[in-house]
Amino acid sequence: MTTIKLGRAAAVAAIAALALTSCAANESGSGTSTDSASSSGATGTLVGIGASSQGSAQESWIAGFQTANPDATINYDPQGSGAGRESFISGAAAFAGSDSALSDDELAGTFGSCAPDTTAIDLPVYISPIAVIFNIEGVDELNLDSETLANIFNGSITSWDDEAIAALNPDATLPSTSITAVHRSDDSGTTKNFADYLNSTAPDAWGEEPSDTFPFSGGEGAQGTSGVVDAVTNGTGTIGYADASRAGDLGVAKIKVGDEFVGYTAEAAAAVVEGSPLVEGREDNDIAIKLDRQTTDPSHYPLVLVSYAIACQEYADADQGALAKAYLGYIASDEGQKVSAESAGSAPLSADLSAKVLAAIETIS
DSSP: OOOEEOOHHHHHHHHHHHHHHHHHHHHTTOOOOTTTTGGGOOOEEEEEEEOGGGHHHHHHHHHHHHHHOTTEEEEEEOOOHHHHHHHHHHTSOSEEEESSOOOHHHHTSOOTTBOTTOOEEEEEEEEEEEEEEEEBTTBOOOEEOHHHHHHHHTTSOOBTTOHHHHHHOTTSOOOOOBOEEEEESSOOHHHHHHHHHHHHHOHHHHOSOOOSSOOOSOSEEESHHHHHHHHHHHSSSEEEEEEGGGOTTSEEOEEEETTEEEOOOHHHHHHHHHTSOBOTTOOTTOOOBOOOTTOOOTTOOOSEEEEEEEEESSBSSHHHHHHHHHHHHHHHSHHHHHHHHHHHOOBOOOHHHHHHHHHHHHTOO
């Protein structure tokens, strides 16, 4: 278990690296104040568990918030989206990080940290592309369409020189190496988003409803984002999927959008989210996004995840509610989103979405 718990010295050191970015933003006339976190006067300890995709962002958010609020301590354990939601439901965590919103069944239940007869809300706070990472000897660039990608991960395509891959990469020298497709072994919102993309764009090849659990028995399973990245890095003929902020020096495939092969960018990920509707039928302040995976606009990158902070609408412990409101308000603020973009390469929330999220956070008690 890896827990992000920054003490005062660590927080000061981490936030110092971000200070110039924040100051530059203020000097450019953005209107964002670096004092926004300090105005809350937050105290106490808040525990969050959840998505490993948010790990780098949470480190920076915690550093910024704790430096501005020295009487507050935020702990975030990146166990994965499924573990985060389970911990929040049980009351073991005051908030969850999740790469998928709460399901209707989960929303119909009870939540351990929430006041009786109240519910939870989903707050999109982190937008990031999902990178298709690979490690193939002699191959630096790789194009894949969704059908071929689905057939690689469902086990139908087993060799890198398969004719389907070769047709998409006519200028590449593809080896006859066997494919090792690496997936998340834990319940993962990244898996659900990856599966949702493939099920939406190549339903005949994928053939499984999206879920946090990887649906096929083949390939290699790895725990967490770091496990997938390590398995792809240390393997031969490997391919996997991970939050783009963790791709490092690995090869990253381009995916076909419309008639073009598109690489990920934060801007292209943000464009997809901006053009996608909210899920209908949710309660007020519960903000879930129905991503447009089938876009043919090559300025969009549809293999994207929206990661949520899941919180109580009303906390059983009013002090926990006040601290959760202050911390979540910071990470959804302009300052918090800029910190995340700088440290994790995420795409900041659009002005419209940010306004909706901040308005929902204001109602937390």
